[in-house]
Amino acid sequence: DAGVIQSPRHEVTEMGQEVTLRCKPISGHDYLFWYRQTMMRGLELLIYFNNNVPIDDSGMPEDRFSAKMPNASFSTLKIQPSEPRDSAVYFCASSRPGQGANGYTFGSGTRLTVV
């Protein structure tokens, strides 16, 4: 298995531009999570999906952030417009059916820099 695949690995963009981060979960995993990691705030859960349906988006910082999961093998996190304070590493993780937190697998992350 290739694991959770995120793209791009690095993204540098100018303030005000739209940014789209992508994630392919492990085949057969029915939960997908988006996390943000910063030095100041640590790991923050932004949103998670079950069977492609958003379950909890209370961690999404503001309306500039949106996430979609059009099918079981693909999810996007979009920031529009981007701001320098959005600079962080964004992780996607997926989990196996019935495993709960015992079945978490993380991707390698996307390092976003907004200048």
Place this chain on the structure above:
Amino acid sequence: GNSVTQMEGPVTLSEEAFLTINCTYTATGYPSLFWYVQYPGEGLQLLLKATKADDKGSNKGFEATYRKETTSFHLEKGSVQVSDSAVYFCALNRMDSNYQLIWGAGTKLIIKP
């Protein structure tokens, strides 16, 4: 509410030293407890876990015991290597949502040769 507190880093040790990274938690009920490791430039990986009191999780020479009486899950290793240099995260699962984890702030470990 639920929370996880880890010792602040960085923790700097010499190779072959004994390692302890402290982790304490507050939680309603009896959550599962986890240690994740993040190597430089990579995502988090599950290192070990324990699902009930007195369970000992172990992997790659690391161990942690679920202590209900002290609400702790300290990570230990008898002899660290340079390759163990990483950030270590303690976490527990929310009782109202088995798929959501509450994370500690992480502890950076630096092993010098």
